[in-house]
Amino acid sequence: MLILASTSPYRRELLQRLRLPFETARPEVDETPLRGESPGQLVRRLARAKADAVAARHPGAWVIGSDQAADLDGRILGKPGGREAALAQLAAMGGRSVQFHTAVCLRRGDHELAAVDTTRVRFRALAAAEIERYVDAEQPFDCAGSFKCEGLGIALFEAIETHDPTALVGLPLIALAGLLRQAGYAVP
Template identity: 60%
Template structure:
């Protein structure tokens, strides 16, 4: 029996990425509090939220295989989330210019019916160019990446903000590490091929 696959996310970017695996899936909002805990590292935050999102939806659909994911931009150990608006995006990008960040992208796959639980982290090292205030403003007006961790959409014009990207799972920077997700789905009994 092929179980239903559910993406526990409201992110259009994760939905678009998951369609690359060419398997039918549903999307359900996880509705979890994404507030960082005191002293929580960016890696721990991303992993906790990925698992909480998967578990929140798996509770409602215990027979399904549920994928949860989260991304946190890590600037020297400080978590940078989604800016939400233009002013915060401007402030984030000003702090990030000329810096190396690690985008911590976590994925969790859960099936309550079988007791399957796996979680992994796909860090992506990103070097930002030295950016003028005018370049930042032009980018933000063009892309409006207010729903992206760290205000940078590498799959669009945001690539012009960067000097280098280093990752073993290139889709992780967009928000869902597909290599790890595919491996976890296979382990959970979902046949991709």
């Protein structure tokens, strides 16, 4: 059995691309950053915690945990949750480069496999009216960094530098496919 420790529709849609049967489960993990925790440390810890929480309820199953955070000069930018926070995040990122750290952890019992992807996004200079039009059109309130690169958000960028384009959406499928092969899955 394969379980995605997430209720994210974005991660579920990404995992479906691998055409493996899986279930989803809510991990019930506190996602509050720890004092002094870097964005990279945060996503590693949370991906592991999510996989651990669901694996404890489903012994014998392989469980996938994943987490993502935006890193603006070492400051963690998570999901905005609402319009004003999304506007502020995008205004802060306009004309700048932001790193997005996406971790994935595959766990069954004591066996753990993990990987982290870092994607660099170069935002173009953004006028306040552009940001407002974008946020009102796509309402990316549940997305780290306040955009959906798979949608209209792509118009906000000058470039995306990545080893895995799915990582920016929330689940690094290239890394995950490798972890699943290590675990014995036939992918593809």
